[in-house]
């Protein structure tokens with residue numbers, strides 16, 4: 001596994017997997033039936049999680065990753081160092097495009113994002129790999 005400045009070891013992902021899996025059970029996904037949980041860990045090793053919340057007006061659906069990060073903001077979280085998305089799908093779920101932009105807002109370019117499933121499969125990316133040349137807050141200063 002790649003080493004980066006978030007210093008996530010393989011065992012460090014386990015609590016995120018556990019929490020994201022729990023959150024996936026809370027998913028409100030009556031339309032897609034695609035249940036997603038996400039969990040993020042900050043530099044104080046606090047974990048935040050979220051699930052996808054759909055809407056009868058489909059476009060108002062909010063993904064698990066964005067709900068997770070919004071929750072962390074509301075808890076006045078310190079810097080998020082890694083985020084994991086969990087689905088009970090054989091094919092691992094990568095964050096959608098909108099979530100990649102929101103992830104780039106709150107995680108550094110070399111922080112890690114992972115996807116895991118019920119089969120103990122896992123794939124890890126850096127934020128930069130998911131969204132190269134991101135439009136980030138630094139560009140507004």
Ligand code: THU
Pocket residue numbers: 029032034035036051052053054061062063064065085093094095096099
């Ligand atoms: N979804 C997520 O929550 N995260 C992803 O990374 C991919 C998609 C949700 C949105 C929608 O509720 C359902 O999965 C199907 O797209």
